[in-house]
Amino acid sequence: MNMKKIGITLLTAIFGGAVAIGGYKLIEDKTSGKMGIEEKQKVFFTNNPSSVSSAGDVDFVQAAAAVTPGVVHIQTMYGGSGSRSRGSQGSGDPFEEMFRDFFGGPRGNTQSQPSRASGSGVIVTDDGYIVTNNHVVENADKIEVILTDNRSFEAKVIGRDPNTDLALLKVAATGLPVVKLGNSDNVQVGEWVLAVGYPLTLNTTVTAGIVSAKGRSIGILNEQQAEPRRGGGTQGPAVSSAIESFIQTDAAINRGNSGGALVNTRGELIGINAAIASQTGYYAGYGFAIPVNLAKKIMDDFIKFGAVKRGFVGVTFQELNASISKELGLKEISGLLVNSVVEGGGAAAAGMKKGDIITKVDGKKIMSSADLQEKVGRLRPGDKVQLSYLRDDKERSVSVTLKGDEQLNVAKSTRSVTEIYNTLGASFSPVTAAQKKQYSINGGLVVTDSRRGGLFNSYGIERGTIITSINEKPINKIDDIDGALSASKNNMLRINGISPDGSRVMMTFPLAD
Structure with a gap:
């Protein structure tokens, strides 16, 4: 009798579990097309729990094993005569040449025959979304994605954003290995990290180092853009949409690593490798990665809206330091000095004025323009950001509602x-x-x-x-x-x-x- 009751109970539990899973899968199938990248990841890792734990100070085996299958080799082709390929534009832009030197882009005049370039990418969903750098795929006529198991797919561009140097690709495949998204806000200077990619045309390669600094601005995105830049913040008084708040690392990065993964010892993606500091184009000790929290927002914008929805504070400013503050006769030696306030912008509506010194964003002290850039870059028009600022030696705090591109037209007249x-x-x-x-x-x-x-x-x-x-x-x-x-x-x-x-x-x- 007892055995009969136990059997009935067991069957009931199994049946109930099957119904729950089936209902969950049904809901998942119906809503997956509207999910953002992070939501898709939650579903994936709920069904596929990660077994990676912290690898400690010297052992990176688990993290490397978990991440490597989800980092892909991207090969791009650019047309020959008559095609506007990266190698035949003749722009003379030294930063464009720098990116080609760093990450394997085509060089010289390639009008007579097709040219190829090489980079890396990171699979972020099992149904084929891949994040990489904009400069890896910009103007490419054909994009091929090759996995570590030698499977190859042609990819289409879902969206590109030169302001962050990010691009989102899609391949027609399912059941792909996925690199788990981490939280770049929790990254600490001095922690161990791995860089994974395809440098120097080699197969997938893992290098180790530490986080050397956060919030680095190195001028690559600002100086390579030809158009005037307007927006929520930039170093110097120019208003800019370009966002540079790089994670700096001494993990070895070379040509071809561009678009690859920077991960922590738990195998979580914390950044997309984007640039190196080098006089030769080869590794010289410093690499720079785009924080993953910024990448999440850009990817979701591409999926949900088809373009990046960027919010703007509506001020121009310059960074303060001891030297500049002395020149200007200011007591404060850190923060952002407001040079102008855009008429009709969010800052103007909140009562901010020229001469204010922005000291904090959402309660966090501002030491450089990158501190404000990245925070605003992760928000959209209509979102609010809390700014603290000094006026007449008194600190004030206001909630600024970010405006969209419509506020930029005011400054054009x-x-x-x-x-x-x-x-x-x-x-x-x-x-x-x-x-x-x-x-x-x-x-x-x-x-x-x-x-x-x-x-x-x-x-x-x-x-x-x-x-x-x-x-x-x-x-x-x-x-x-x-x-x-x-x-x-x-x-x-x-x-x-x-x-x-x-x-x-x-x-x-x-x-x-």
């Missing part, structure tokens, strides 16, 4: 700080009373930033130089620069000022088109 920055490659602040007295001048603007490769930088006009006139017109405020540039004759720029060592500057050079 007049020449802005952004346009001047992009024209001259420099940003400015008013001279102090002490500088006026020291150099016996009535006014002028101090160069607070001279962008590498910009016009001022190219002609040796350094940060700290005081500009007193341009094209023989006195310069006392930003608006004066606009008028002076309009007065250029034969497209020549005539600069008068005082160099940081106190000597007089008189220069004439062509104004870039």
Whole structure:
């Protein structure tokens, strides 16, 4: 009798479990097309629990074994004559050449025959979504994805975002190995990490190192973009959509690693490898990865909206440090000095003004523009961000509702700080009373930033130089620069000022088109 009851109970439990699983699978099948990447991952790892635990300080075997199958080799082909291939555009852009040197892109004039390039990618869902770098697949005519088991698929581009150097691909396959998404906010400087990819045309390769730094901005995305950049934050006063907040690592990364995985010792994806610091194009000790929390948002935007939905604070600013703060006569030596507030933008609606110093974002202290860039880059129009700022030596806090692209049209009607920055490659602040007295001048603007490769930088006009006139017109405020540039004759720029060592500057050079 007891055995009969036990048997009935067991059958009931099995039947109930089967119904639950069947119902779960049915719901999953009906909703999977609307799921974001992270939701798809939760479903996958619920059904396929990970057995990877922390590998400790020296043993990376479990993490490498778990991740390697989900990192793919991406081979791209670019057309021959008449095709706008990466190798035949003839742009002369040194950063484009840098990416090709770093990560195996085609070089030279390839108009006569097709060319190939190579990179890496990371499978993030078992039904074929793969994240990589934008520069790996940009302008490619054909994209081939090769797995570690030698299976090969042709991939289509779901979306590309030059502002973050991310791209999402899709292959027609199911049951693929998946790399588990981690949380880049929890990454600690000094923790062990692995870089997995296909460097130097080798098969899948794993290297180890530590996280050297977080929130690194190295200027690659800002300087490779030709269009003026507007948005929620950038180093210098130019408003920018480019987001650089890299995880820096000393794990060896070389050409072909681009788009590959940076993972922790639990086998969780914390970054997408994107660049290296090198004079030769080969590993020299420092690599840079895009934080996975930013990548999650970009991927979900591609799936849900077909394009990146980017929110904007609506300010232009420059980073403060001890030197700049001393020049400007400010007490605060860290944070972001607001140079202008976009009319109709979120910051303006929240009551922020020019001269405010942003000190915290969502309660976290800001040490660089990257701290604000990444946070805003993970949000969409309509989302709110809490900003703390100093005004009259008093800290205030406001909730800023991010605006979309519509606020950018406001700045297009007049020449802005952004346009001047992009024209001259420099940003400015008013001279102090002490500088006026020291150099016996009535006014002028101090160069607070001279962008590498910009016009001022190219002609040796350094940060700290005081500009007193341009094209023989006195310069006392930003608006004066606009008028002076309009007065250029034969497209020549005539600069008068005082160099940081106190000597007089008189220069004439062509104004870039």
